[in-house]
Amino acid sequence: MFFILKLPFQILQFIKQIRILLFTTLILISCKEKKKTNNEISINPLLSEWKTPFGMPPFDEISSADYLPALRKAITIHKDEIKIIVENKERATFKNTIEALEISGAVLKKITNVFYAVNAANTDKILRETAKTIGPELAAHFDEITLNSELFKRIESVYNQIHQLDLGKQELFLISETYKNYKSSGVNLKGEQKERLKEINKKITILSNKFETNLLDETNAFELHVSDKKDLGNLSESLIALAASEAKKRGHDSGWSFTLQRPSINPFLEVSPNRAMREKLFKAYTHRGDNDNSNDNKKIISELVALRVEKANLLGYKTWADKVLSNRMAKKSENVFKLMNQMWPSALAMAKKDKNALATMMKKEGIKDKFRGSDWRYYVAKLRAKKYSFNEEDTRPYFEFNNVREGAFKLAYTLFGITFKPIENAQKWHPDQQVFEVLENGKHLGVIYMDFFARESKRGGAWMNEIRMQSNINSFVTPIVTNNFNYPAPTKGQPSLLSFSEAQTLFHEFGHALHGLLSNVKYASMSGTNVPRDFVEFPSQVMENWMSEPQVLATYAKHYKTGEIIPAALIKKMNIANDFDEGFRSVEYMAAAYLDLKWHSLKDTTLQDVRKFEANAMRDIGLINEILPRYRSTYYSHVFSGGYSAGYYSYLWSEVLDADTFNEFKKTGDIFNPELSKKYRAMLAAGGSKSGMDLYKNFLGRKPKIEPLLVKKGFGK
Ligand SMILES: [Zn+2]
Structure with missing residues (x-):
């Protein structure tokens, strides 16, 4: 995520x-x-x-x-x-x-x-x-x-x-x-209590940092080396070239190497017919931080969670979740559970149905063994190919990363009239970065750095951050923002071709960037993305709605060799095929959101057995063995080192807002409706100068509705 x-x-x-x-x-x-x-x-x-x-x-x-x-x-x-x-x-x-x-x-x-x-x-x-x-x-x-x-x-x-x-x-x-x-923050605490709070804050910082370092080390240490080409299945040429260069980098004379970074592991799990290899890779990924070695994160987690409970208690809250949610749009964890419980049964039922279909398919191939988590992606890809004659790899040539970036820029122009101009000779932190000046009618609005490719020096996932926040106290200070991705790097003769979901990620992070770039407030502390965490994913996720609309795809999804626009029939197939795995996506995401909230709803500071706690939490929601939470505790950076503790639900909360918003655009009959775009931009410009609910009400004149999201996910009512 x-x-x-x-x-x-x-x-x-x-x-x-x-x-x-x-x-x-x-x-x-x-x-x-x-x-x-x-x-x-x-x-x-x-x-x-x-x-x-x-x-x-x-x-x-x-x-x-x-x-x-x-x-x-x-x-x-x-x-x-x-x-x-x-x-x-x-x-x-x-x-x-x-x-x-x-x-x-x-x-x-x-x-x-x-x-x-x-x-x-x-x-x-x-x-x-x-x-x-x-x-x-x-x-x-x-x-x-x-203090x-x-x-x-x-x-x-x-x-x-x-x-x-x-x-x-x-x-x-x-x-x-x-x-x-x-x-x-505890300024009214006295004597010993205040000292203890300082001690806790210091310990939390040290533990979070150690968690992240352990995770990076675990991720980088693993390698799956493949020497027989048939184990690569129908992996795209660009990814084969990338795996070959990874193998060279790791000292092999030949063959292909796969790592635990998502752009490497996910395609392999989808295409490799070698079941034992898939299992090995999957196991390594899902056991990061849980190998009882010097990089193990279990003890760190139990200590972190206990310290958070103690801190919450000192500050007058029963649980860490109570403290965190007190200044979020959701206000209380009950409201979050209510939203998730409303969707969970439909998602789980959908996932179970899909699992049966996938397991049957595996059985038909003569494999008698039990269907496992490491089989899921492989058989989803197979079923898609069979049922919808869709192969995700067929879409990659239409999502060359520069084209996708151009698509995001064009969308920003259509909606807000802003343009992007490369800054020649800009100083960068890595030569691969691209840097652009953002302009509106020739006026300077800000700067964006974009860093696209996976490498060992980069943490996993994709993210945006702000190097300089917009403000306007004595004079207008323009923002500088960054977007970071882990896309497969181009190799000799092969450009970086993205999967559909990787292209979606580009639009997502770009949405965060726009939030920072279009800010127009007086104080930096309330500018851009300085909004409650369960609101912050709204401007990013809403962009994912536009990117898959045929009229937007037509502006950027062009074959990197021929320039041909992605055929309508392929889009249709892609959309149907993507909908197919919605049960899995919702379940693995929500399982992680439940896990986070359960960790942070603890009321006492007893050190927990991490494996047991997680197993119980997942049993309580009825998670099936073939799906793991999107992040297991020991590699859950969002929550244990990334500032999303008791907040991973934010994506779903924001999804309610983005589905509702895009539905409003659709209802006008024009997904670029200028009047609505103007109102939407005004909301972005207001940054965090109002509460999340006030921002939303100012934008659409009413509270958010959940129905458009239920319809979008196919959950009905
Ligand atoms: Zn985001």
Whole structure:
């Protein structure tokens, strides 16, 4: 599942609370001051003014070793800024306290944004060490601020005057959000409790970081080497070439190598007739972090979960889910369970029916053994081919990655009138990146970096992050965003050809990017994707609706050799075939969402046996053995290192909103309806300056409806 990656949860949470703004004059650290400090800092490009086009990070000048000293320096600068706010002799006002807090920490935010973007997309040993070292230091630093009672007194004093203040809506929203966030972070705790909270925050940061490192190591360590070409089935030429180059990279003279990265494993599971090999690969993937070796994540999980319960209790909540959901659109876990329970029985029934059909097919081939999880994708592909004469590999030539990207750009033009112009000679973190300036009628709107291909230095999945948030306090600051994917890299003579779902991912992440790029608010802390997590997947998922419409496909789904537009008959077959596996997709997703919520609905801090807990949780919902949750606990980065704890349900919650929205467009008879597009854009522009429900109601004039999603998934009522 694709996600929106900002900073590790711990830091993200604090940064959002502290409301750091980017690019104020504070970035311009005076040279005189720099010379007084050590030499390393004086030439550190991260601490200098960036005289690049649009203030883009000077990646060519930055080396991995620059981050740690720069981050530490930026922490001390931030401390000084906070000190000035706290020690101000004047009475607390919106300007000298709330807005001052919002703009404080600009240098730190500027550097952390770049650091975490690069660490996720192109890490190395030094960056990983830096993340490990700086994580706890940042957690402690932000604790010092959010738990500062003197600072909170000033915030509270402004908050108490809120009804007498003659301020705009965004200013008032900023006051109440700042107050709420500080209050719920534990600032009112006393003595020992406060110290314990700091200790917990630090431990959570260390454990989350270790979880991610273990996972990356486990993923990279595995290799399946194939020497007989017939084990590759009808794998596409581009993927065969990729597997051959992977084998060379790993020191083999010949053959093909497959890894645990999704673009490598999924096609193999779909096409390889070698059942034992499929089983080996599947097992390796689904046991990452669960091999009782030095990379095992089980102990980390049980400790993390217990610490979260303890933290929730300290802050006055019964469970971690209660705490997390208190500021989400869903409000309570009961509301989430209600939504999921409404869909689960239909999804499960559909999946069971499909399983029987697949198992029967396997039996007919003379295989007497039990049908297993590692057989699922293979027989789905076979059944699709047989029933609908559809082969996913036939569609790849129509989804060359540059064409798909162009399709996303054209859609943005049709809906919002914005265009994308390549920035020549832009400094990048990796040579494969593409960088574009975003324009509207010639006016600069922002910058987008796109990093497409899988490599060992990149974490798995796809994500967007913001290197610079839009804001408009004294002057308009334009956003810089990134999109990151794990597509198969092109090889000699073979371009990168995407599967339909990989193409869908491009539109998805691009939707997040548009959310950041079209932002038009005053404060960075409420700009772009700074919305509740169960709202944030809405602008991304809605794009997936457009991308598969025939009139949109016609603009980009062109054969990479002949330029022929994807034939209508193939689209039709593709849509029917894709609908076929909806039961599996919904079940594996919802099982993971249930698992997450169950982990975070624990009320006591007893350390859990991870395998047992997961098995029980899945038994309770009646999950069948042939389907595993999309993420098992030991490789569930979203939840244990990615900021989606008690929040993986967000995709489904947002799906209600996106299906409802697209249905509104369809109802007008024009999927590009200009009036509706305008309203939709206004909602994106408002970022998180209102609650999720208010944003939605302003957009469509009513609350969201669930029916369009049920219809779309074929679940009926
Ligand atoms: Zn997303």
